[in-house]
Amino acid sequence: MPTEQHCYQYPHPAVTTDVVIFTIRDDRLQLLLIRRGGEPFKGMWALPGGFLDIDEDLDQCAARELEEETGLTDVYLEQLYTFGRPQRDPRERVISIAYYALIPSQKMRLQAASDAAEAAWFPVSDLPPLAFDHQEIIRTAHHRLVAKLDYSTIAFQFLSESFTLGELQGIYETLADSELDKRNFRKWALALEQIEETGELRRQGNHRPARLYRLKDPTTVSYLK
């Protein structure tokens, strides 16, 4: 069997997608990395990703990588940027179309669906050395995420099905790395008209139970004036 059976008149680069999978855990923004089992960069940590199937849409490819590592399918996934520096992969020319995903911390245990490769969560502020140009990809994704906080409700995508206003505030405080005034935050969050009370309470800890809320439209990110 020939090892090189797909031929073209002009040289073609390989195309991959890589996915920055963010979650919030332990009040820190974290992301999922895979330890590489083969060369190049063997043993180093890298973003989940892989080659584009020749008949596969770009979004599908990224969603497939995401599902392989987390088992999740219906989470926020957005194309980020395309990285294609000629020497970014020592083997051959590789163009990487980077995506980023936001997943609620609750769903994280589904990650057991991962294949044999070692996978782990790392705080964005404390990453190990990374393969390829993945540090640059992560920096770009982090910037995009923080920028979108100001003009969209993207952070709501970190919420599970029901949540308290305290949890929502915690997400914003973690992402912006700042403390927010409780009354002002609640006024703002409710004025968006994106969330509604479920009528349930969450009893947790030695204190007054918190009202639970849900997103009126869980899959929609809205943009602020």
Add this chain to the structure above:
Amino acid sequence: MPTEQHCYQYPHPAVTTDVVIFTIRDDRLQLLLIRRGGEPFKGMWALPGGFLDIDEDLDQCAARELEEETGLTDVYLEQLYTFGRPQRDPRERVISIAYYALIPSQKMRLQAASDAAEAAWFPVSDLPPLAFDHQEIIRTAHHRLVAKLDYSTIAFQFLSESFTLGELQGIYETLADSELDKRNFRKWALALEQIEETGELRRQGNHRPARLYRLKDPTTVSYLK
């Protein structure tokens, strides 16, 4: 000489860049299209673009296309989005990394540097039928441009070296398709501290001459709070 000499173990897509080149002319946002000389979509209008050289950076490829069509090198050029629907090109799988560029209307005549292919400016609001998925690319670029008006000084990239406040206001009015209050606009524009008077006046028409301004840093787009 063999016609298919570049072979790979797995199929590889072709990779192109396409560039949406915007300018403002006759108080309308316009963009540059090329009439296709060959199949597919022969005779239809399309964005300037072409295949990525195997050792060429993505930005270089887009800049090269831009220069080939306009002769311009130092203009605003930003990666937009990557389009890769499997059947978007009937010949083979093609991934297009789309860019957009903004050029001052004054410099437009340099477009004579174009090759033999027919090129023309079209108002965004009145486009001909387009090849491939170029209509979608243009829609995406237009949305990005309009969105950036609200939180950056990207529109200043349409300005020539010296300009009047009236011209700047005209650019904003054209892009946002709305009329703006002259006093409020001037207050806002000057408060940005991105422009300064040249000391010159422009005499033009039967009316009071206008003060000329320049960008303090012509190549920098700044982001608003």
Add this chain to the structure above:
DNA sequence: TCAAAAGTGTTTGCTATACACCCATGA
């Protein structure tokens, strides 16, 4: 003298911020 665009401040309304105390619960 007329037409046309340049140039110039103040008032008003709204949004964002600052700020402190009581409530309900489990230990």
Add this chain to the structure above:
DNA sequence: TCATGGGTGTATAGCAAACACTTTTGA
């Protein structure tokens, strides 16, 4: 009863929007 996070309103400041007349020029 104590510790813990949940829940609530008002006053102030800063920014954005509305608004009209005088200036300078060329025809």
